[in-house]
Amino acid sequence: MDFRKLPPVRDQIMKCVRCGKCRSVCPVFTEIRNETVSPRGHVFMVQMLRDNNVDPNSKVYEKIGSCLMCETCSVNCPSGIDVHELNAAARTYIYQNNPTMSKELIFDTLWTNPSLLKTSTFFMWGAQKTGIQKLARSLKLTKVLPGDLSKAEEILSDVPLFSAKSELSAVNKPKGQKRFTVGYFLGCATDLLNPNVAKATVEVLTQNGCEVIIPNNIKCCGLPQIANGKLDTARKLSAHNIKIFNSYDFDYIITDCASCSSALSKKHFEFLLGGLKIEDEAFKFAEKVIDLTKFLIDILDIKPPENGNTPKYKVTYHDPCHLANAQGIKNQPRELLKRTPGVEFVEMGIANRCCGGSGTYALTHYDLSMKILDKKMDSAMETGADKIATCCPSCTMQLKYGIKRHKWKADIVHPVELLNNSYQKAVSNL
Numbered sequence: 001m002d003f004r005k006l007p008p009v010r011d012q013i014m015k016c017v018r019c020g021k022c023r024s025v026c027p028v029f030t031e032i033r034n035e036t037v038s039p040r041g042h043v044f045m046v047q048m049l050r051d052n053n054v055d056p057n058s059k060v061y062e063k064i065g066s067c068l069m070c071e072t073c074s075v076n077c078p079s080g081i082d083v084h085e086l087n088a089a090a091r092t093y094i095y096q097n098n099p100t101m102s103k104e105l106i107f108d109t110l111w112t113n114p115s116l117l118k119t120s121t122f123f124m125w126g127a128q129k130t131g132i133q134k135l136a137r138s139l140k141l142t143k144v145l146p147g148d149l150s151k152a153e154e155i156l157s158d159v160p161l162f163s164a165k166s167e168l169s170a171v172n173k174p175k176g177q178k179r180f181t182v183g184y185f186l187g188c189a190t191d192l193l194n195p196n197v198a199k200a201t202v203e204v205l206t207q208n209g210c211e212v213i214i215p216n217n218i219k220c221c222g223l224p225q226i227a228n229g230k231l232d233t234a235r236k237l238s239a240h241n242i243k244i245f246n247s248y249d250f251d252y253i254i255t256d257c258a259s260c261s262s263a264l265s266k267k268h269f270e271f272l273l274g275g276l277k278i279e280d281e282a283f284k285f286a287e288k289v290i291d292l293t294k295f296l297i298d299i300l301d302i303k304p305p306e307n308g309n310t311p312k313y314k315v316t317y318h319d320p321c322h323l324a325n326a327q328g329i330k331n332q333p334r335e336l337l338k339r340t341p342g343v344e345f346v347e348m349g350i351a352n353r354c355c356g357g358s359g360t361y362a363l364t365h366y367d368l369s370m371k372i373l374d375k376k377m378d379s380a381m382e383t384g385a386d387k388i389a390t391c392c393p394s395c396t397m398q399l400k401y402g403i404k405r406h407k408w409k410a411d412i413v414h415p416v417e418l419l420n421n422s423y424q425k426a427v428s429n430l
């Protein structure tokens with residue numbers, strides 16, 4: 001891959017007028033206040049890489065790698081520069097010049113193989129349940145983990161035993177009159193870490209007249225690979241998933257994960273697959289992809305059951321960057337919460353600000369990630385909510401860690417889980 005030929009590198013760098021608007025909104029720059037980690041600094045650095053004025057070495061990767069890929073700068077740039085895409089392109093270029101065994105193993109071998117990924121989650125569950133994790137912590141064995149991983153391994157606690165796929169049928173018939181046939185892109189994080197979200201998704205969709213099909217052998221959407229400098233691997237994963245879904249005749253392709261829906265969007269494919277043979281097939285696939293909350297509100301216009309016995313929850317909402325910034329989806333999750341019986345919705349002060357989770361970021365930049373998380377938790381706690389709703393497994397994991405860290409009694413949920421509760425309640429009231 002020649003990174004100089006990628007559309008953002010080829011077409012966008014010269015559009016930067018150095019206005020600094022991006023700096024004023026960047027969560028990382030807010031904490032570090034150093035131009036080399038600001039979005040404007042990234043644009044300048046990519047320009048220097050392109051012109052061979054700096055070497056693609058690990059020091060440059062460190063600066064570029066401090067970015068959360070939250071896209072806040074990109075949506076606020078008056079020149080329309082996709083800073084996060086420039087950053088992803090640069091990461092790949094630098095990584096190609098400095099490959100590492102550990103990344104090959106994690107992002108090429110493990111994360112591209114669903115059964116290996118599942119097996120590793122099983123081992124994590126086993127380590128938790130047998131107390132090995134606790135023992136390793138108390139003996140300080142986790143201190144030997146590289147980088148910030150020794151501090152961050154606690155974020156990965158609470159791994160469930162059963163994946164969603166092991167409990168869900170491949171074909172789920174609609175309840176009542178059929179309205180649509182939908183393919184469910186069950187992403188690896190929802191499948192392995194939040195199976196209850198997947199079950200609620202299938203339940204709510206079938207309750208609303210959808211036949212839900214979960215194709216076999218879906219692989220990762222490719223976003224973790226892009227964030228870690230593995231663009232070629234992400235291309236292969238996308239091509240694999242596109243072929244599987246295009247072999248069906250779905251009305252829509254649904255996902256409940258913000259990262260997956262952004263990774264499967266046309267905008268993203270223009271960056272990843274633009275100009276390649278698979279481009280048309282990718283766009284055909286992307287036209288059908290829709291985030292679950294958008295589908296429930298804009299297409300199905302759902303009317304949840306009236307059930308006065310539903311417990312009253314005070315719920316606030318955290319905007320995942322890949323939903324709010326990458327896709328402009330802000331209203332639908334809130335609307336879904338407001339339509340759910342028993343939910344009292346309360347807006348937090350900085351809902352549309354990154355929580356610092358960003359996939360593997362909290363594992364590689366623990367201290368910085370925690371500073372960003374603490375601001376989010378302060379804002380959420382001010383609302384006095386019982387629950388924080390969000391639509392991204394990475395945010396869910398980070399926010400769960402946030403409530404532990406702040407010793408706050410609240411739950412982290414996907415809006416669809418609360419909606420599903422109200423359906424279950426309605427059934428039990430019959």
Ligand code: SF4
Nearest residue numbers: 016017019020022077
């Ligand atoms: S907001 Fe856009 S144009 Fe302004 S400095 Fe940042 S990248 Fe450049």
Ligand code: SF4
Nearest residue numbers: 026067068070071073
């Ligand atoms: S993507 Fe987010 S963290 Fe990265 S430079 Fe832009 S605003 Fe900052």
